[in-house]
């Protein structure tokens with residue numbers, strides 16, 4: 001989309017303009033900080049609060065590299081959600097689809113949602129998501145579902161299994177309890 005390409009150019013330019021101040025205040029973290037400032041201006045409604053520390057660090061590091069190296073923007077549409085919000089989304093999806101099984105393909109109940117744990121990130125735009133799908137593994141970030149191009153999760157150890165959708169039962173994360181492959 002042309003509008004996204006324009007935003008990418010402007011945001012990269014902005015990061016470059018902010019770099020001297022960021023470098024002055026944050027020294028070697030200057031490029032990281034300038035990228036976050038510029039992205040914060042491009043995506044003013046995003047909210048990174050509540051992400052698990054590892055997920056937060058991985059996400060900001062990945063989008064710093066995406067911006068400086070490849071001029072790709074990655075914004076956060078939805079990160080951490082509290083249980084009440086997740087319940088509401090789940091119930092709304094059940095009402096919309098008329099089926100709990102179908103609803104689970106898009107929204108999980110709080111006890112199973114990676115958003116509630118703070119390790120899931122819904123990103124935008126599509127180009128940024130594509131970048132993250134190609135390069136995110138170096139930061140422990142993986143796309144999880146075939147039906148959600150925007151949903152990524154932080155898995156610092158072994159990569160997770162890619163699933164058709166969230167309704168498919170997940171392999172147990174606890175070490176040693178993984179089914180023998």
Ligand SMILES: [Zn+2]
Nearest residue numbers: 120121122151
């Ligand atoms: Zn998600």
